[in-house]
Amino acid sequence: MEFHIDNMWNGKPLTHTPMKVSIEPLKNGTVKVTASGILFNDLPSPPPVSPGCDGATDQLWDYEVVEVFFLNSADDTYLEVELGPYGHHLVLLLQGRRNIIKTMLPMKYQVMSRTNDSWVAEAFIPIEYFPPNIDKLNAYAIHGSGEQRQYQQRYPQTENITQPDFHRLQDFGDVEFSTIIDSNSTRVYSAVWKESMAANQFGTSRYRILNSSRPFQLYSQRKTETLICLSRQILAP
Structure with missing residues (x-):
């Protein structure tokens, strides 16, 4: 599956070449998501990824980033994957619009190439991170300050609103995700989803939504200016 992020948030056409995203299942139990396109480099980058870290970075949406959302519209559960041009990523599980139930999930991620004006990166997403029965998708590219x-x-x-809101689930486009991952047609959630939903149900989840002047963004309780280094070893596929 391959597509371009070829509109502004309000439907206006772009004035430059759009970012390209491709999604490909692999035999090792992961899905490869590739992002490629222009590097704008028009705002400060996040703190460098330290050696031995997998690059998971809180609040990556504040930087230059590509985001892909995978939605089960029957349950309003979705996976959010954010990819940055400097080796940073952010993976979140959400149950209900804007409701984070798990964040900073580890993932193999690598920037394959980066020049002064372009970048290509590959993410290898474990199948268990995807909610079952995905039937909707949206993707975003953000840069500038x-x-x-x-x-x-x-x-x-699709409506006359005054600012972008990436969590307007009604705007997502249709996708037959079972043609990409055969097992996604099941209604069974993976262990990571079940554990995260149980924690959310019983109020033990560490994450919540904070009010913001920018309502399209999400925030966790933990705010940090430094890179969180995950100790889990991430192996290349």
Whole structure:
């Protein structure tokens, strides 16, 4: 599966070549997501990824980033994957609109190439991170800062609203994800989903949504300016 993020969030056309995203299942139990396109480098990058870290970075949405959301619209459960051009990533599970139940999940991620004006990166997402019965998808590309911040969207927002909201699930486009992952047609959630949903149900989840002047963004209780280094060893496929 391959597509371009070829609209602004409000449906206006882009003035540059769009980011390209491809999704490919692998035989080792992961799904490879590749992002490629222009490197704008028009705002500070996150702290460098330290040796031995897998690159998981909280609040990556504040930087130049590509995001892909995979939605089970019957249950409103979705996987959010964020990819940065400098080796950073962020993987979240959400149950209900904007409701984070798990974040900073480990993942193999590597920037394959980066020049002054382009980048290509590959993420290897464990199948168990995907909710079952995915039938909707959206993707976003973000860069710039302040008044020059740009929000691009695969399936743009369909109503006359004044600011982008990436968690408007009604704007997501249809996808037959079972043609990519055969097992995704099941209604059974993986262990990581079951544990995260149970923690959310009984109020033991460490994550919540905070109010923000930018309502399309999500926040966890933990705010940090430094890179979180995960100790789990991530092996290349």
